Amino acid sequence: MADPLLDVALAGDALRQVAEAAGPYLDSLAGRPVLDHDALGLLAGLGGALPESGAGTAGTVARLVDIGTAAGTASSGPRFYHLVIGGVTPAALAADWLASLLDQNAYGRVSSPFATEVETVAVGWLRELFGLSTGWGGALVASATFANFTGLGCATQWWGERHGADTVSDGLAGLPRMPVLSTPYVHASARKALQMLGHGRNAVHTADLAGIRRRLDALDGQPAVLIGNAGEVNTGDFDPIAAMADLAADYGCWLHVDGAFGLFAALSPRTEHLVAGIERADSIAADAHKWLNVPYESGFALIKDPDRLGTAYGMPGAPYLPPVGDPAGGHAMFGPESSRRARALPIWATLAAYGRDGYRAMVERHLDLAQHLKRLVDDAPELERLAEVPLCIVCFRARPEGVPEEGLDEFNRRLGAAIVSDGRFLAGLTVHEGRVALRPAIVNWRTTASDIDLFVTTVRELVVSTTG
């Protein structure tokens, strides 16, 4: 039987098929619906039994391009405000294609000196971008969830050391439970990280700062981990990071800060006060696939004492692999993954292409857009803003005349469903202080004031049709 892969791989042609679709697709993002419900019928075309003999490269790529460009969520466009979803800058997109073209294993120098060097530079640039001093190091990981895992894994190793234990070699058995304290802003992914690290998601005790101090008093000198939250997802609000750093200093705690998107407040003089004191943290988790606008999957952890990364994530015991500290080693020794994609390429490219000034300008444009949205909400009699707007999220709900207070949650749930089925925009529902609300987040470089205007017009139309 013929081996279809020996039938000259037409990789160049296949890439051209994608490149040819790319231009029109990218051009369409400005106006296309976020979700085209009619196109979702195409998804049926993906299934069926595993083909015995394949359809070949060209036909298969064409099929996936057709289905994907029609039925994919246009979340890299300017009108997706659910979750916190960045787009992809042109330089990052091209560099990401290049990462696939070159298919480097960014494990270490032994697999790719090129990917290793790009990553070394990219981590250094991220450190500089956020104003951290030269001693800081970091790890590029798949997401902020993994960045939380990475930072809290270092915290775990530190905490074990305080108990005279080597948790990296011996695990947690025989130790007390690691005390983890945070505010109610703690993100579900920090809990998930603790769950993966064996502490359990319920390891976190949440309280306000006075409550955290009381709890630390009660621990009577036992080591503990604090999680500060720089950017809460409902409103974009911040824990007082400097005050948490004071607590950490007073009680000898490890301070981990989840700054998945909020770390980017450091880029503008208008918002840098929100992260004041962050350089006093021990570890910081953030996302690149949100406000840095690089493709998935991309997050990063920054660590004040980067040697801890090697201690926590080194992988000794395989004679064919270089040990930590070996010049043939590389970034896999300093993070939770081993073989990894060269996710540094888009980070490097976007920072090289647009620089600190470009990112400051983008963040400030988003701050302006959030204030613009805030004003439009405030000016609409049937909309009610539920929180201040310190950063890039506007939390509000509909409160149309004739809907009684006790019916507002139900009304806003129906409004949320109407926005989804309308498909022109996406802005998901949340519950903020007991009220069902929308909380659009603006972090995509493509979003403009006219998108925001049309978003509010659309929401107001849908309020009317939901009332009727």
Ligand SMILES: *Cc1c(COP(=O)(O)O)cnc(C)c1O
């Ligand atoms: C998005 C987010 C996360 C998780 O990020 P992923 O990249 O989805 O893993 C963690 N913390 C905060 C505050 C977030 O906004």
